[in-house]
Amino acid sequence: GENVEQHPSTLSVQEGDSAVIKCTYSDSASNYFPWYKQELGKGPQLIIDIRSNVGEKKDQRIAVTLNKTAKHFSLHITETQPEDSAVYFCAASLTNTGNQFYFGTGTSLTVIP
Amino acid sequence: ETGVTQTPRHLVMGMTNKKSLKCEQHLGHNAMYWYKQSAKKPLELMFVYNFKEQTENNSVPSRFSPECPNSSHLFLHLHTLQPEDSALYLCASSPGRNSYEQYFGPGTRLTVT
Numbered sequence: 001g002e003n004v005e006q007h008p009s010t011l012s013v014q015e016g017d018s019a020v021i022k023c024t025y026s027d028s029a030s031n032y033f034p035w036y037k038q039e040l041g042k043g044p045q046l047i048i049d050i051r052s053n054v055g056e057k058k059d060q061r062i063a064v065t066l067n068k069t070a071k072h073f074s075l076h077i078t079e080t081q082p083e084d085s086a087v088y089f090c091a092a093s094l095t096n097t098g099n100q101f102y103f104g105t106g107t108s109l110t111v112i113p
Numbered sequence: 114e115t116g117v118t119q120t121p122r123h124l125v126m127g128m129t130n131k132k133s134l135k136c137e138q139h140l141g142h143n144a145m146y147w148y149k150q151s152a153k154k155p156l157e158l159m160f161v162y163n164f165k166e167q168t169e170n171n172s173v174p175s176r177f178s179p180e181c182p183n184s185s186h187l188f189l190h191l192h193t194l195q196p197e198d199s200a201l202y203l204c205a206s207s208p209g210r211n212s213y214e215q216y217f218g219p220g221t222r223l224t225v226t
Contacts, residue, residue, distance in 0.1 A: 004155070032213050034213075034214070034215075036217075041219070042219050042220075043117070043119075043203055043205075043217035043218050043219045043220050044156075044203070044217045045217070046214055046215070046216065049213065049214065051213070089155075089156070095211050095212070095213055100158055100161070100169065101156070101158065101215060102155070103155040103156040104155060105153065105154065105155050106155075
């Protein structure tokens with residue numbers, strides 16, 4: 001089955017700096033890669049996703065890049081703000097076999113004011 | 114609340130108790146999921162329902178029993194649990210079994226004593 005690895009497990013940045021979280025996956029057939037943000041006491045919230053036919057996607061301060069050849073994808077947050085502090089999860093799935101998500105172990109991001 | 118709601122938010126139960134977790138989605142989706150979230154581990158998919166029919170059971174012990182009476186409601190019945198079952202239990206929904214996005218509820222924090 002699919003195996004997703006996520007790094008780093010913890011990340012601290014100064015407010016205004018950029019943060020990058022990286023994930024690798026093992027199954028070259030995976031075709032959908034969402035990123036979730038989980039704040040304390042809440043469930044994961046979808047913040048951005050990318051499909052395998054696209055190399056990059058951007059939404060305001062958040063961007064995701066996908067390298068299918070290397071089987072890795074990354075989350076980029078620019079101009080970080082204290083409210084970006086949370087745990088971020090990546091996932092990979094093959095949607096035409098039931099949409100089972102394989103999650104990474106999470107990155108705890110702290111933005112220091 | 115809108116989206117996906119879960120009750121109760123917190124539950125403490127003894128190993129001999131029987132309790133149920135409830136999930137309701139207000140998004141008009143047809144697929145619903147139960148996940149287990151333990152510290153330092155990836156989210157683990159437990160069960161998948163599509164149009165009220167169970168389509169996935171990821172080798173979950175029989176002390177966890179799901180029920181999906183309709184596409185909007187999902188239950189997880191618990192009995193004779195073990196302390197290692199203490200975790201955050203998350204419900205999610207998606208438009209269909211092969212759809213891309215999954216939307217999560219806030220979770221039920223379960224403690225087994």
